[in-house]
Amino acid sequence: MIGSFLNVIIHRLPQISDIQYRLICAEYIENFFRFKKIKGSFNQKRKFQKIKTHFGVHHNDDAYSLSTPRSHCPNCLRTLSWTENIPIISFLILKGHCKTCKTPIGKTYPLVEFISAAGALYISTRLYVPVTENLDIHLLMKTAAFCIFFWICIALLIIDIRTQTLPDLLTLSLMWLGIVLSLTSTTGLALESAVLGAIFGYSSLWLIYKTYKFFTNKEGMGYGDFKLTAAICTWIGVESLAILLLIASLTGAFFGGALLITGKLKRDEAMPFGPFLILSGFILIHTNLSI
Numbered sequence: 001m002i003g004s005f006l007n008v009i010i011h012r013l014p015q016i017s018d019i020q021y022r023l024i025c026a027e028y029i030e031n032f033f034r035f036k037k038i039k040g041s042f043n044q045k046r047k048f049q050k051i052k053t054h055f056g057v058h059h060n061d062d063a064y065s066l067s068t069p070r071s072h073c074p075n076c077l078r079t080l081s082w083t084e085n086i087p088i089i090s091f092l093i094l095k096g097h098c099k100t101c102k103t104p105i106g107k108t109y110p111l112v113e114f115i116s117a118a119g120a121l122y123i124s125t126r127l128y129v130p131v132t133e134n135l136d137i138h139l140l141m142k143t144a145a146f147c148i149f150f151w152i153c154i155a156l157l158i159i160d161i162r163t164q165t166l167p168d169l170l171t172l173s174l175m176w177l178g179i180v181l182s183l184t185s186t187t188g189l190a191l192e193s194a195v196l197g198a199i200f201g202y203s204s205l206w207l208i209y210k211t212y213k214f215f216t217n218k219e220g221m222g223y224g225d226f227k228l229t230a231a232i233c234t235w236i237g238v239e240s241l242a243i244l245l246l247i248a249s250l251t252g253a254f255f256g257g258a259l260l261i262t263g264k265l266k267r268d269e270a271m272p273f274g275p276f277l278i279l280s281g282f283i284l285i286h287t288n289l290s291i
């Protein structure tokens with residue numbers, strides 16, 4: 001069920017940001033024309049009122065959120081019944097197609113649902129089950145915390161691959177959660193290490209970005225990557241920052257090289273860095289938990 005909710009986040013969050021961005025631009029343009037006192041005022045909002053995106057929402061749909069409208073087929077826009085909304089099972093019953101318009105349902109939906117469940121199962125068998133048979137609140141909290149970390153990271157990973165953005169809502173939530181959980185000693189990390197992790201995680205990448213831009217006049221990363229590094233470091237500690245960046249850049253370079261050779265990526269095309277930071281974070285958390 002959490003995987004199902006992650007699917008909603010993965011699908012809607014980038015669109016919500018896009019709509020909000022358009023609305024801000026529209027307001028800016030309208031104010032500009034009003035300021036210039038141009039008659040027959042130019043209403044950008046009204047202009048794209050009629051245009052529907054292929055997700056079935058208007059470009060100025062302020063009401064579009066994580067909860068509204070209800071889950072629907074992105075092609076024929078029919079609202080799904082509860083039987084079509086059961087994680088994994090519905091996908092299998094429907095044989096991967098919409099009941100009415102027969103459009104294939106994206107394979108990411110069941111995949112995210114499966115990975116969310118499998119990850120949570122793995123974390124709890126690793127952390128909770130081998131240690132105690134009785135209810136241990138502290139261990140339970142720790143297990144739940146790392147599950148939440150995993151789930152948010154999965155959503156970020158897919159959003160970054162698809163849209164090359166890392167929504168603030170997810171990166172910043174992950175960062176504050178890491179700091180608060182170190183304060184309550186849930187993650188087993190000292191508060192100092194988490195806070196310094198956030199500070200140095202952000203600033204180190206910012207420094208690399210500025211240096212790279214100064215010499216090449218190109219943008220190698222985005223601000224989302226800085227926030228994501230800060231967020232991951234509140235979970236692994238400032239001590240692991242260097243190794244986090246090392247693993248992420250090595251795997252990134254290796255994977256990017258492989259894509260270049262096979263021709264799947266062009267030389268001047270950008271590749272998201274977030275997935276490598278996340279994978280590197282997973283590896284480090286896994287080794288920390290094993291000790």
Ligand SMILES: [Zn+2]
Binds near residue numbers: 074098103
């Ligand atoms: Zn349909």
